[in-house]
Amino acid sequence: MMLEKAIEALRTGRPVLIYDGDYREAEADFVVRADAVTPGLVRWLRQNAGGLLCFVTTEEIGRALGLEFLSEYYRRLGLSVLPKYGDEPAFMGYVNHKKTKTGVRDSDKALTIRELARVVEMALSDPDRAKKTFVDEFYGPGHVPVLGARLGRRWGHTELSAILAKAAGLPPALAIIEVLGPSVDAMPYEEVEELAKSLGVPLLRGEELKALA
Numbered sequence: 322m323m324l325e326k327a328i329e330a331l332r333t334g335r336p337v338l339i340y341d342g343d344y345r346e347a348e349a350d351f352v353v354r355a356d357a358v359t360p361g362l363v364r365w366l367r368q369n370a371g372g373l374l375c376f377v378t379t380e381e382i383g384r385a386l387g388l389e390f391l392s393e394y395y396r397r398l399g400l401s402v403l404p405k406y407g408d409e410p411a412f413m414g415y416v417n418h419k420k421t422k423t424g425v426r427d428s429d430k431a432l433t434i435r436e437l438a439r440v441v442e443m444a445l446s447d448p449d450r451a452k453k454t455f456v457d458e459f460y461g462p463g464h465v466p467v468l469g470a471r472l473g474r475r476w477g478h479t480e481l482s483a484i485l486a487k488a489a490g491l492p493p494a495l496a497i498i499e500v501l502g503p504s505v506d507a508m509p510y511e512e513v514e515e516l517a518k519s520l521g522v523p524l525l526r527g528e529e530l531k532a533l534a
């Protein structure tokens with residue numbers, strides 16, 4: 322069964338594809354556990370996916386680290402915060418680890434993502450220590466977006482990947498990136514299916530994950 326294969330892949334640090342649904346973005350994102358992200362994997366994702374590489378945790382953990390949704394900030398500026406498909410964005414900030422050089426290169430993004438995973442793991446047992454570590458060891462604005470899952474209230478790739486992590490018994494610390502492919506639009510679902518098959522990557526649809534929540 323595809324869900325079991327996806328759980329196994331996620332646990333062992335291999336990528337999974339999640340397609341949200343025709344009703345929403347109609348996009349597929351690669352999802353990987355954040356503590357397994359290496360510079361080589363970031364390069365692979367940049368070359369094979371090409372979207373925006375983001376770190377996913379939950380809203381609660383983001384807030385425990387002192388972050389707020391960027392939509393709260395933009396709303397205060399008077400800007401609309403709603404994209405065409407309707408969901409308020411999940412962005413809670415952009416950070417780099419202080420040990421990165423510029424933050425944008427693959428090796429830097431891998432470091433930032435792995436260190437964010439360490440902070441999330443810490444936040445699960447000691448939120449105060451995690452917040453101090455986050456403030457001491459990261460700077461912003463940086464090149465890794467932090468997304469906060471609004472579990473039970475929103476059904477984007479942010480939440481769908483967090484649901485998959487929970488089903489796999491993993492902490493909510495993931496890296497996700499949209500598959501754009503060679504065209505100037507997102508890769509159509511039929512091509513995503515072919516890509517998944519050719520790479521041997523499990524492909525899940527939003528509804529399957531929503532059913533687990």
Ligand code: 5RP
Pocket residue numbers: 341346350372373375408410411468476477478479480497499
């Ligand atoms: C960041 C995004 C992507 O759509 C990503 O998949 C996460 O967002 P969402 O939860 O809205 O799907 O906006 O590149």
Ligand code: CA
Pocket residue numbers: 346477
């Ligand atoms: Ca989005």
Ligand code: ZN
Pocket residue numbers: 341346348350477478479
């Ligand atoms: Zn998305």
